[in-house]
Structures are given as C-alpha cells and as structure tokens.
Amino acid sequence: MKGNSIRSRLFPVVRHHSSYCASTKLNCNNCYLMADLGLQHWSSKIKKTSPHFHFYTNLRFFSLFSKKKKYFSTTTKLSMTEQKEETILGEDGKPLTKSALKKLQKEKEKAAKKKEVADRLAAEKAAREAQNEADCSKDRYGVLPLNQSQERTFVPRAQISELNSSMENQVILMRARIQTSRLTGTKRVFLTLRQRTHTVQAILSVEEGIISKQMLKFVAGISSESLVLLEAKVLKPEELVKSCTLQNVELHITKLHVISASERLPFTMEDASRSEVELENDATLASVKLDTRLNNRVVDLRTSTNQAIFTLQGAICKLFREYLDGKSFTEIHSPKLLGAASEGGANVFKVTYFKTNAFLAQSPQLFKQMTICSDFERVYEIAPVFRAEDSNTHRHLTEFMGLDMEMAIEEHYHEVLDLFDELFVYLFKELKKRYSHELSVVSQQFPFEEFEFLPKSLRLNWKEGIQMLRDAGVEIGDFEDMNTEKERTLGRLVKEKYKTDFYMLDKFPTAIRPFYTMPDAKNPEYSNSFDFFIRGEEVLSGAQRVHDAELLLKRSKEHQIEPHTIQGYLDAFKYGAPPHAGGGIGLERVLMLYLNLGNIRRTVSL
Numbered sequence: 001m002k003g004n005s006i007r008s009r010l011f012p013v014v015r016h017h018s019s020y021c022a023s024t025k026l027n028c029n030n031c032y033l034m035a036d037l038g039l040q041h042w043s044s045k046i047k048k049t050s051p052h053f054h055f056y057t058n059l060r061f062f063s064l065f066s067k068k069k070k071y072f073s074t075t076t077k078l079s080m081t082e083q084k085e086e087t088i089l090g091e092d093g094k095p096l097t098k099s100a101l102k103k104l105q106k107e108k109e110k111a112a113k114k115k116e117v118a119d120r121l122a123a124e125k126a127a128r129e130a131q132n133e134a135d136c137s138k139d140r141y142g143v144l145p146l147n148q149s150q151e152r153t154f155v156p157r158a159q160i161s162e163l164n165s166s167m168e169n170q171v172i173l174m175r176a177r178i179q180t181s182r183l184t185g186t187k188r189v190f191l192t193l194r195q196r197t198h199t200v201q202a203i204l205s206v207e208e209g210i211i212s213k214q215m216l217k218f219v220a221g222i223s224s225e226s227l228v229l230l231e232a233k234v235l236k237p238e239e240l241v242k243s244c245t246l247q248n249v250e251l252h253i254t255k256l257h258v259i260s261a262s263e264r265l266p267f268t269m270e271d272a273s274r275s276e277v278e279l280e281n282d283a284t285l286a287s288v289k290l291d292t293r294l295n296n297r298v299v300d301l302r303t304s305t306n307q308a309i310f311t312l313q314g315a316i317c318k319l320f321r322e323y324l325d326g327k328s329f330t331e332i333h334s335p336k337l338l339g340a341a342s343e344g345g346a347n348v349f350k351v352t353y354f355k356t357n358a359f360l361a362q363s364p365q366l367f368k369q370m371t372i373c374s375d376f377e378r379v380y381e382i383a384p385v386f387r388a389e390d391s392n393t394h395r396h397l398t399e400f401m402g403l404d405m406e407m408a409i410e411e412h413y414h415e416v417l418d419l420f421d422e423l424f425v426y427l428f429k430e431l432k433k434r435y436s437h438e439l440s441v442v443s444q445q446f447p448f449e450e451f452e453f454l455p456k457s458l459r460l461n462w463k464e465g466i467q468m469l470r471d472a473g474v475e476i477g478d479f480e481d482m483n484t485e486k487e488r489t490l491g492r493l494v495k496e497k498y499k500t501d502f503y504m505l506d507k508f509p510t511a512i513r514p515f516y517t518m519p520d521a522k523n524p525e526y527s528n529s530f531d532f533f534i535r536g537e538e539v540l541s542g543a544q545r546v547h548d549a550e551l552l553l554k555r556s557k558e559h560q561i562e563p564h565t566i567q568g569y570l571d572a573f574k575y576g577a578p579p580h581a582g583g584g585i586g587l588e589r590v591l592m593l594y595l596n597l598g599n600i601r602r603t604v605s606l
Contacts (some may be wrong), residue, residue: 017272137215143258144229160198165248167234172251175229175259177302179269181221186213192244193230194269197304197311197441199244202232202251219253225262225269225302229254245304266296273303275445290599297606304443308438310605312593315435317382318587319427320403320585327419329378329405334367336360336384340565346543347389349398360386363584365516366569368406369545373577378407385584394599395484395537395589406545406582413518413528413544416581417504420532420540421457424502428453428466431594437594448596451501457495458503462526465505468493479509484537491536506530508543515559516552518544518581528581534593542583 090102096104100510142506158172177194183189187206192199204219207210222228232251240247272293279287293300300306321331338359341348349360364381367412371379381492385402409415428451432439458470469476469490476486494503510527511517520526529543546552552573556563563570597603 021364029498054128069164115183134214135214136209140255141209141215141218143259143261147259151428155172156450160193160195160200160246163200163234163246163249165236167170167249168236170234171231171254171425172234173229173231174251175227178222178224178228180224180227181220181222183216187216189216189220191219191253193228194302194304196307197438198246200246200249201237201241201244202230202249202253204253204256215256219256222258223262223264225299225577227262227434229257229259265299266293267299269303271443272300273305275447277447284486290601294601303445304441307604308441309591309595309597311438312431312435312442312595313587313603315431315438316427316587316590317401317403319430320382320423321379323423323426324378324380324405327378329380329407330376332364332371332376332379333383334361334381343562347387349386349388362387363402364404365514365584366566367522368404368582369516369547369577369580370569370572372406372408372580373547373572375573377544378405380405382587393484395592397588401587402587403585403587404582406580407586408578408580409544410579413581416542416544417459417506417530418582420542420583421548422460424532425453425455425457427593428502442595445516446511446595446597451594453502454498454500458498460503460505462505462507462509465490467499479511481509481512487533488536488537491533494533495536502533504530504532513543515555515561516543516545517555518546527567530583532583532585534590535596537589537593539590539593540583540585542581544579544581547573547577547579 022505026572044583047314088101089520108481131487140380155173158174160174160176164171176195179192179194179199181189181191189204191202191204193202206213206216230251230253232253235249235250235252237250241250267286267288272288273289274285279285301310302402325331337351337353338361341359341362348362351358351360363385364383368379368381381402381404383402383404384399386399387396387399389396403465405416407416407419433452458487463478466476466478469486472489472493474486474489476482490505491501491503495501506529507520507526508529508531510517510525512528518528520528527543531538531542532540546555549570553570556566556570588600591603592600
C-alpha cells in the first residue's frame with residue numbers, strides 16, 4: 001500500500017510534465033521515461049521552472065524510487081545511456097572495431113560529398129541549359145568549325161584600311177585579330193581589331209532580344225591575338241578614337257565567331273610596341289628585349305612596327321627592280337652552291353657535296369660577270385649571300401639578301417656610279433612618296449631624323465676622306481681600311497659639312513679589294529672601286545672588274561686563289577669580254593640605316 005501511495009502521488013506529476021513538453025515540441029528525457037510507465041495526471045503537486053515543469057524536489061524523487069528498482073531500473077539505464085553509440089555488426093556478426101567504425105564513417109562522408117557534388121553539377125547543367133534556351137544570340141557567336149575549305153560563299157570581306165566615314169550604316173564582314181578587349185560594366189565590351197598596320201575600334205553592346213549577356217560574356221573572354229570573323233555596322237564615333245589608326249570610324253558588332261583562338265602570349269603587343277622614349281619616361285612599363293623578340297619572332301612580327309618595317313623592305317626590292325627594269329636590265333638567278341669560294345679568303349661556308357666539298361656563294365659576282373661575257377649587257381639579281389664571318393655586331397649577318405647589279409660600260413666605270421646615284425635618289429624619293437604611312441608607323445616606336453640626301457649625290461675621293469679624318473684628329477694610314485668607328489666619324493663629318501646622310505667614296509686602295517677589281521691606270525696602288533654610305537656606314541661595294549683573261553689570272557694568283565678552282569670563270573674571258581662594272585647592296589643594312597633601327601636583326605624576318 002505504501003508503494004501504491006507513492007505511485008499515486010508522483011505519477012500524475014510526471015504525466016503533466018510530459019504533456020507540457022509535447023505541446024511545446026521540446027525533448028525531455030525524463031518525460032519520455034515516466035510516460036512509458038503509464039503514469040497518471042496530478043497537477044496540484046508540481047512547480048513550474050523554465051523552460052519545463054520539473055518535480056519540485058528531484059532529490060526526493062530519486063531517493064523514494066531507489067527502493068522501487070523493479071519499476072525504474074531498466075528504463076533509467078536507457079535514459080542515462082541514450083547517447084551511447086548504436087552497436088554495429090560486421091559481416092561476421094561481430095561488433096566492428098573502432099578503426100573499422102572510423103573507416104565506415106569516412107566512407108559514408110565520402111559518399112555524401114560525392115552525392116553533393118553530383119547534385120551541384122546537375123543543378124549547374126540544368127541552369128546552363130535553361131540559360132541557353134533563353135539565349136536570344138546563340139546563333140550570333142561561337143567558335144567556327146575547322147576551315148577545311150568546306151564551302152565558298154563569295155561574300156566580300158572588308159579591310160580596315162578601306163573603311164571610311166562615308167560607309168556609315170553599312171554592314172560589313174571582316175576577318176581580324178583582337179589586339180585588346182575591355183569590358184565596361186555588364187552591358188558593353190570594347191575591342192581593338194587589327195589588320196597589319198591598321199587598327200579600328202569595335203563595340204558590342206547588350207540589346208534586348210538581339211545581343212544577349214551570354215554573347216557579351218563570350219566575346220569579352222576571347223584571348224588577345226585570336227582571329228575572329230565578325231559582322232558589324234559602320235558608324236561614326238561621338239569622339240575621335242585616338243587609340244586606333246582609324247579614328248573617325250567604329251564598328252558595332254552584330255555577329256562574332258572565333259576562327260582560331262590564341263594561347264597565352266609570351267608578351268603583349270602593347271609591350272612589344274613601346275618606344276625607348278616611353279620606357280625611359282616610365283620605369284614601371286614592361287619592355288621586350290631583342291633576344292626575347294627573336295626567340296618569339298612569329299608573335300613579334302605581328303606588331304604594327306614590324307609590319308611596316310618589312311613592308312618597307314619589300315618596297316626597296318620593288319623599287320630596285322622597278323628602276324633597273326626601266327633601264328633595260330635583265331634579272332638573273334645564279335647558283336648558290338659552288339665548287340670554289342667566289343671571293344676567296346676564309347669567310348666561306350664549306351659543305352659536304354656527295355663525296356667532295358662545295359661552298360655557299362659569298363656573292364653572285366662571278367656569275368654576273370660571266371653573263372656580261374655572254375652579251376646580256378645589263379643584269380641584276382636579288383638573292384641570298386653567305387659570309388662565314390663574325391656576325392656578332394650590330395650590322396653583320398652570316399646570311400643576308402644582296403641586291404646586285406652588273407653592266408657593260410662604254411668608256412668609264414663612273415657610268416655605273418652615275419646609275420647607282422640615280423637609283424638611290426629614286427629609291428629615297430619613292431619611299432617617302434609611296435610609303436609615308438609605314439615610315440610614320442616605324443618612327444612612332446623608333447624615332448629617327450628625316451633622311452637627308454642631295455639631288456646629285458656627294459662623291460668623295462678616298463684621299464679626301466682620309467684627309468677629313470686626319471683633320472678631325474683620327475689617325476689612319478693612306479692604305480689602311482676603315483673600321484666601323486672611322487666610317488661613322490667620316491659620316492658625321494660629311495653630314496656637318498655637306499648636309500647629307502648619303503655619299504660615295506671612290507678610289508679605294510687596291511690591296512683591300514677583291515682580286516677581280518680593276519687597278520687604277522695612273523696609280524695601281526689605288527683601284528677603280530667605290531663604296532656608298534648611309535648615315536656613316538657602308539651599304540654598297542662596287543668596282544670596275546678585270547675583263548682581261550691574263551690580268552685576271554695574274555690577280556687571282558696574287559690573292560692565293562688556285563686557278564683550277566675558278567677555271568670556268570677564267571675561261572669565260574678568253575672569248576672576248578666587254579669592259580664592265582657593278583656593285584652589291586646589302587638589303588638589310590640599307591633598311592636598318594635608313595630607319596636608324598640600331599641593330600640589323602630588326603630587319604631579319606625569321
């Protein structure tokens with residue numbers, strides 16, 4: 001009866017406590033513990049505490065029920081060990097070890113993460129697909145398939161150089177490189193498009209129903225120097241676009257597709273196009289060294305400056321041909337693999353030729369003379385020349401392009417000097433007249449003083465040149481050859497006195513000229529030979545040639561040349577040869593000095 005009395009007094013309290021926890025959605029282990037015993041409600045014996053109703057004396061509760069273990073022992077133990085880990089059995093029916101449990105937990109976490117990633121990727125894919133479905137410009141941009149000449153549409157392609165303000169509102173199709181891109185905000189991107197030396201600004205703007213944000217994002221992400229095909233409308237800009245060569249026109253893009261994407265560049269076009277003046281004024285600007293340029297020449301040649309330099313190089317060859325063709329010259333193509341050194345000396349490349357040796361042509365000299373013996377009268381050639389000499393200077397190359405000319409003369413070798421004089425004056429005038437744009441482009445990166453020349457070129461005698469040097473304090477012998485430093489000094493003196501960057505020096509000492517050079521009739525210590533100079537450095541070497549077979553044989557022996565090695569050349573003069581003279585011009589050196597580039601390697605393409 002005493003036990004029953006205790007239950008009747010306490011169980012309702014627990015029941016009421018449990019009801020309160022359930023109504024407030026709180027978890028109370030004591031409530032679930034007591035509720036399992038089927039206790040009854042007794043509300044008058046409880047005391048309210050936050051946040052639950054608890055027994056008004058917990059200590060008494062446990063004291064009273066410690067003697068009634070048959071009611072509480074099992075349930076109390078469950079309550080006190082509720083957070084104890086659930087026992088997990090392995091495949092053998094035995095509980096897993098701690099290490100096995102850890103491994104199992106890691107596998108569960110890994111599986112959960114994998115599922116999380118898969119769910120995220122699936123969501124992103126669904127989002128992209130939803131975006132694509134809503135992309136109104138999906139046919140206006142993208143990457144073109146590889147051009148394998150699948151079709152030919154015959155749609156005209158525009159050139160930047162041909163665009164002008166009179167074409168306003170015309171829609172054009174154009175292939176160009178993206179030189180730079182600049183995203184402004186979320187609705188517009190500016191591109192600088194380039195074709196050779198010409199650039200133009202292009203704009204892509206988001207337009208509802210026509211140009212989507214997806215298209216804008218795609219275009220803004222195209223790498224610099226990528227080739228693109230675009231459709232655009234020609235418009236006049238509100239202000240002149242001073243950053244481009246074409247300033248009064250801009251293009252508003254309606255379609256753009258990538259033809260060929262560029263990988264990361266070794267340097268930017270902006271860095272490769274900076275002038276020395278810019279770099280000196282701002283030490284924070286990046287510069288591109290010449291070695292880096294030459295090691296990445298394919299990219300370096302894309303700069304507007306290099307495009308202009310090699311346009312001018314081609315122009316020199318064109319004007320050379322143009323002038324000589326007008327003077328009844330015939331272009332020839334002589335062998336470059338010879339059985340003997342054409343100039344003698346050690347500066348010749350020897351190569352294996354089957355079971356013997358051959359030599360790379362040091363010049364087309366011998367063959368030019370042989371064609372004159374064949375009554376060609378006047379010949380020229382534009383071809384490579386090979387010299388095995390120290391080329392580690394600013395003006396020497398082991399391989400360069402020679403512009404060579406040879407002609408029969410009537411009375412005097414000065415007939416050739418007169419023709420060369422006219423040729424160079426024609427060259428200088430036409431370069432300035434026809435290629436002013438290219439000259440301007442080069443001068444922006446490599447500023448140079450305007451080239452000065454006389455209508456009738458200055459012609460100095462060797463002795464006069466030597467005396468000018470001596471008057472300036474330079475020590476030099478009568479028959480001593482000039483080195484680069486002395487050449488430059490004489491060029492400076494000539495510029496100061498005669499106001500010209502171009503002149504001729506005649507009557508070189510015989511000892512410093514090749515074996516086929518004709519000695520002077522009055523003083524054999526001097527010869528009928530000459531050099532031409534641009535900005536104080538030699539660009540042309542020429543002379544009257546020996547056309548007498550006996551004298552030619554004698555001269556070759558004096559220069560330690562074995563006659564049998566040039567027998568075919570010597571034999572050509574046995575059957576009657578006209579007096580003749582000529583000369584050879586170094587193409588790269590002319591270009592370097594005319595533009596004052598400072599290093600001849602800037603004129604070498606690849």
